[in-house]
Amino acid sequence: METTENKKELLRGGQFLVKETKAEDIFTPEDFSEEQKMMRDSVKEFVDREIWPKKDEFENKNYALTEEVMQKAGELGFLGVAVPEEYDGLGMGFVSTMLVCDYISGATGSIATAFGAHTGIGTLPILLYGTEEQRKKYVPKLSTGEWFGAYCLTEPGAGSDANSGKTKAELTEDGKHYKINGQKMWISNAGFADVFIVFARIEDDKYITGFIVEYDKENPNGITFGEEEKKLGIHSSSTRQVFFNDTTIPAENMLSERGNGFKIAMNALNVGRIKLASATLDAQRRVTDVAIKYANDRVQFKTPIAKFGAIKLKLAEMATSAWVGEAATYRAAKMIENRISLRMENGESHADAELKTFEEYAIECSILKVACSEDIQNCSDEGIQIFGGMGFSADTPMESAWRDARIARIYEGTNEINRMLAVGMLIKKAMKGHVDLLGPAQAVGDELTGIPSMDKPDYSELFAEEKEMVKKLKKVFLMVAGSAVQKFGEDLEEHQQLLLAASDILIETYMAESGILRAEKNAKRFGEDQQKEQIQMAKLYLYHAVDTVNQKAKEGIASFAEGDEQRMMLMGLKRFTKYENMPNIVELRNSIAEKLTSENKYMF
Incomplete structure (x- = not known):
């Protein structure tokens, strides 16, 4: 774990509004350590070799390619950046975690989704809420890519109301197993996942409960899947419905305590929101980069269109949004990393320190999720406009970038929900x-x-x-x-x-x-x-x-x-x-x- 840099005052979540922040106290991408720069360059080289040249294959729904790339990412350690070394991870700080998510996500939304779902909501609930036995059993395999994870929360009719799901978990008479019955939808990585984090209600509990459910193709244990969803974008991201029919799991596979599922789900979303912000950054850089090159090459009226004021406006605004998004995202990431380190220095466990910190900075996480997801949509839209008619063609990267970007405003809670959450959480903090x-x-x-x-x-x-x-x-x-x-x-x-x-x-x-x-x-x-x-x-x-x-x-x-x-x-x-x-x-x-x-x- 990277340590806190000197003893600066750390603002609490939301305090940026009422306390002055000095320039020297924030972290920027220009502050990356040599180790972080090496990690960034390794990820960029991996993406440019394994992902960017194969964009057509990803657009043609090559789900096997997504799984293959994820396995290679696991072999290189990219899936375990945030995982402590004792569970076969790299044990790096949160800034490094964000950096890898940033640069691995820019070439295609299919990998961005697969990576985010696996390393975030597919792994972190076990790492942060699991027992030591659960962590030792599952996290090493997830951090190395031997197994892949998925997260089963959303149900038909549930939507943004995460606690309204109807999936049931019933304890067997001998008290040794739970039988799960229900239906989940929009499950990323469902087609190749080995471990599912499943949320179900026990009896008439007010709140849902989390469970760890293994999947074995040879012994499906009552688990079946719908067909791959036909989606606007992220074409090679496996997205299926998952059905549980008397799926029997050991009672010790309950995640955390009974009725704690809603809390697990909400805290997982806090982490997912800021990581989603980072996942849009390199996409903005790449879209802007391609647009610049095209504007320089494309000649109209005997002049490169890059010389026209209307195109200059677009390029400047695209670059500005990307640059400011970087500034805000890494500013918050370092605040989170420093707070985690400080809590651990004060004797808290790694899991408790992370849980409390992500809850603490939930306002910033929602802010970044909204701002960056809308910036990548605007960036890709302007990219199409710069390309003109060619931008509308699937033969150029702009068309797929625009379609892939659209889901970011819905993931991890819609932007409307996150907007209201940001203000609501700030007011609650004030009342406390x-x-x-x-x-x-x-x-x-x-x-x-x-x-x-x-x-x-x-x-x-x-x-x-x-x-x-x-x-x-x-x-x-x-x-x-x-x-x-x-x-x-x-x-x-x-x-x-x-x-x-x-x-x-x-x-x-x-x-x-x-x-x-x-x-x-x-x-x-x-x-x-x-x-x-x-x-x-x-x-x-x-x-x-x-x-x-x-x-x-x-x-x-x-x-x-x-x-x-x-x-x-x-x-x-x-x-x-x-x-x-x-x-x-x-x-x-x-x-x-x-x-x-x-x-x-x-x-x-």
Whole structure:
């Protein structure tokens, strides 16, 4: 396990909103250790050899190829990066886990899904909730690729309500076995999995229970499968229904305690959400890279289309979203890694430290899942547009990238669910005293009724105005969410459109701040000239964030405030989203795009 880097204060989950984060305190991809760079390069070489050249085969539903690639990944140790060495894993920290997930997932969504399902929800529940006997029996085989894992939670009619499943587990008369009966759907890796994490209800329990179920083709034990699902994308990801008919398992194969299945499922989703964010990053890099090369090669009106302003706009925005997504994802990953290390230093077991930490940073996990899944969809959509008619053809990689990207907004809880969760969890943290929202929200309220300062701020230092703008965006969230909580109290969860608007303010603030902090940290250590385009990307993203926050805050305010209260809040919003020195975004885009096209690749 990689250790905590010096004794910095570690912000708790959600505290980014009310506490200042300094640039020197965040982790960025430029901070990768030599070991991590070697791991990254090994994964990239593996993908470029085993996956990228075979995209056509993956699109033609070659499920055997997916299994073969997963076995090779296991042999190289990629499936066991997060697994402690005592269970035949590499025992690396969470940043390294995210790094491998990032770079192995970019070439095709089929491998991204197979890898994520196996290393995440297929393995982690046993590692984090299993007994020592269960860990020793299953985890080494899963970490090396000898066995593959799948996760059976979703049922027909259950959807986002994970605890509403009807699959039953009945204890036999001798008390030594459970018989499982039921149906699961949308099960990734079902076609080649050896171990299933199955959730079922015992008697009339309020909550479901988790079980470890082995599958042997020679002795199927009442387990049957539906045909491979016909899907929009991820064509070579095995996705089947799984049926259990008196499937008998030893009683000791219960995972954790009776009725603990819902908690297992929710915590598994927290990990899956941030890993899904990382799984979109290299996809964005590759799509952007291919688009740059095509734009340089494609000549229209005797000019490479990369020279046209409309194409420069697209390339700059694609690169900016990818770069900011990296900043935010690895910022959170290091926070999680440091918190896990700190808990272990204080005597907690590895499993307990991870469980508590992922629960702690559930807000950030949801933020990243939403932001990055939507960024890869937008990126691939713009990639098709740059290719024009060729982008619509299956002969180019853009078409499959767009289709593969679409599932990311549904996986690990839909983006709508995650948006509402992010705000809901933050408010619950505030009520428990884990994040002080009340004091800062009251301060914003006092500021709204006070007399604005007429002093002209000093914005001579790099990012001085941008960091001040981020602070003001946080005030917008506190103003809108604080007023909404006061007005609706516990009934706030019934006002979903208001929660969605508040969530977008929260998401854009976190992402914009991450970009600013990454650019500032790197400008200080590498020089502003060397980081010119990165500084421009941070400013470009913030400009869009301010625009989004302004729009969503108006929408939210109008939904619950009237008269003088509404006027006061709208005046505050105008103050909080006003630039003193508005950036020339056309100039920013052109400069970023010209760097990309001159290098003929995504190089940041």
